[in-house]
Amino acid sequence: MWARASAGVVPGFFLAAALVGLGCWVLPGPWQSTIVAGLVAFFPVWIGVICAAFRFPDGKQAWGWLGALALLGLGLLWLLQMSGWVR
Incomplete structure (x- = not known):
């Protein structure tokens, strides 16, 4: 049980960051406008x-x-x- 919990916490943190980062870059507009939405969405x-x-x-x-x-x-x-697709 502890191994699964630590797997959710440690690499899960980076996976959540990657998912939220990809989501923020998919949204239209400059990335600065998605910072608050990304911070709010990260924890859930x-x-x-x-x-x-x-x-x-x-x-x-x-x-x-x-x-x-x-x-x-x-x-x-x-x-x-x-690649320069996002800035």
Whole structure:
């Protein structure tokens, strides 16, 4: 149980940040106008990821999947920034 909880907290934090970051960059307008909405949405998204971590059968799978998804999401944000599609 503790392994799944820590998987939801640690890589889940980065996964939630990536999801909210992608959501903010999808919205129209400059990114500055989405900061408040992103900050408000971050905590519920993070809590949702923590709850989803308990759906995995064991902590090893939770750490693996959430870590991989967090790396994928943050990598996608980095690629979007480096390509110049978002500013």
